Amino acid sequence: MELSNRAFPRAPKPMGAPAIPPLFNVLQKAINYKIPYQLMARLHYLDLLLMIVNYEIQAIEEYMKSKKDDSEVEIHEVRPEEVGYAMKKTG
8 A cells, every 4th residue: 555645635725725635535535445435425524534534544554564574664652751852852
């Protein structure tokens, strides 16, 4: 699965415009995740969006797990106190 294809690319928006991703991007992602059209038609837009976000999270978690198995890459789970220390150190 290719993670470089973002679900909702950032685009300049006019002042006061809602932060809603374009409908075509949502439909494309729904089709990529094989969500049936009948379900897409029945779901509220925000529910469909939430479903797609959950699929994206699962894809990222699977990608990270596959990288964890790679001996060249080290992934470290960060604890909240480590985040605070890093923020103090850089800022």
